[in-house]
Amino acid sequence: MTTLVWSYQDEYAAERVDILDAVDSVFSSGQLILGESVSRFEKEFAAFHGAEHCVGVDNGTNAVKLGLEALGIGEGDEVITVSNTAAPTVVAIVGTGATAKFVDVDPATYLMDTSQLAAAVTDRTRCILPVHLYGQSVPMEPVLKVARAYGLEVLEDCAQAHGARQHGRAVGTAGGAAAFSFYPTKVLGAYGDGGAVLTGRAQVDKNLRRLRYYGMEERYYVDALPGHNSRLDEVQAEILRRRLRRLDGYIAARRAVAARYQEALSDTSLVLPAIEPGNDHVYYLYVVRHPRRDTIIERLRDYDIHLNVSYPWPVHTMAGFAHTEAAKLSLPVTERLAGEIFSLPMYPSLATERQDRVIESLRAVLATVDAG
Template sequence: MRFFTSGRLILGDCVAGFEKNFAGYCGAVFGVGVNSGTDALFLALKALEIGPGYEVITVSNTAIPTVAAIRAAGGVPVFVDVEPDTFLMDVTQVEAAISPRTRCILPVHLCGQAVDMAPLLAIAHDRGIPLVEDCAQAAGAIYHGRKVGSFGTIGAFSFYPTKVLGAFGDGGMMVTSDAALDRRLRRLRFYGIDDNYHAEEEGYNSRLDEIQAALLDARLTNLDREVDRRREIAAAYDAGLSGAGDIGLPAEREGRRHQYYLYTIRTSRRDALKAYLADCGIETRINYPTPIHLMRGYRFLGYAQGSLPVTERLSVEILSLPMYPQLTDAEVARVVAAVRSFFNA
């Protein structure tokens, strides 16, 4: 591989090529590769001047890095609840959450499905509030013909190894179609430097390396095929589990292509089902067992039990079934049979 002989293993030609290709895939003009998806969110917020005391509207039903990035930038997360069937931001609650200190709206495209972007974009435009998309779980997801990451001021992606487009280490990227923001994001990821090792502002060290970029660029060519396979598996789960009992299946809204990073069901018998499937040799996961607003580390935000009822209800009902492109039809059928056996027992 050429990066081993180039002598440049960080931010070289492979990174530049992948940045261009991934941005184009998303429908954006510019891509800026960084160290992780968390850094992608953090630097996006810094580029938009989110600082101490400024509020960012988001959700508690997400991975901790969403909120950690807001706090690292100095911002204050303001939570709205989520929809009970998609687990995504309930956009009807956003307008009421806006205050004079609101500086950003940060929707999370959770599990691989896009948030309802049209009303959010209208609010952001009318209020003059930047919108940053958390696309960590949703590379390749589509909303009314456009891929996620292309709607907001900046889209932030993670290439953690378990993601649908995953590296063999860590990595992330920000995409934007704003040339001025592209320049600033590149500066912020490299100590605030523009040219001649002169820092124009205080910056950070967050750079994607050549090896990960080359691997990700190669995997990008297969991303849509992998998404298609995930959707085939999800359709098999839908067909096999429909009417199985006390179970709610993932909802895919009209006009959206869910890429099924996770296939997450709901049931009031979640813990018993998880234990039963484990006895059958089937691994499942709970994403996420404790909403962020109720975690000890974020009690200082002031949210009490009951403040986000849908989010809190989901946390005791959700269970993610096996989902990856290498699953065989026989393995999917085995999972279906085990789940149905549990509810028919």
């Protein structure tokens, strides 16, 4: 029996000719850094979202970090976000010199509980950073309402939600800026690291272009600090340009996988994903919930099925943040979820027969677990 884990190999096999042509086109162009491929991808990615500007950067973490800096967030500021997220979200906040302040998440969708935002604002708060988690959007109107009331910036973390929409509006177009990751497993993934920031504001776009290139507006002359070496690679940009044309297809395939899970598992004891009203979910991950999560995962290994947990440790409980005020927090929903949620295999090339094996094995395990 073959262990069922995600690999890019199937997708690479299907797209190999185009991917290799993308690489060759860049190597043949004579432009390896900030050339035509980056410029074209920025225009095309912005157009896909109906955004004014896109700036390609080297990875999703720096997309968040540079996005914050471009909005003027820095030393001594507070950024309100969630602890139920990938650690890089918070690492990026801390990297600007700001402090992450956490609110809890909604127990049904696992997204930011926007009802807690107003109470979390202090005189140091400068930004709200909603994380569009697992493939769907945080309710943005309550976020924007609080931001307007207190004069705060909004940076959307869209690393897991390429192509998702809320009430018809593309994620990443509601706030002052939005950060994307193109890590290979993402809904739109590169063949290495990559990231981008969208914005509708010309000054933020200008700030981002300076920030990613040492603080320079012209070559060899640093206009202002901070500055970074955070450029999107030309090869990855060309690959992303071509894969962007297939993004709608990737999303359709993910939704088909999710629909099969929904149909096959709706009568089990698993809590299946809940969709926020108005959201078009793109299913970066298919996250389910069960109070005996660890037992289920362990027993599935007997079937040679190895599942992932996203995320087993809330950020505020990690040793790396033990010295911060966040370590003293109690976030009951987030902390409970960390012991119950896990992800089922989810990728566009997941064959029906492989998914059926997951479903059948999972149902068999649940029958024994639920029986005590």
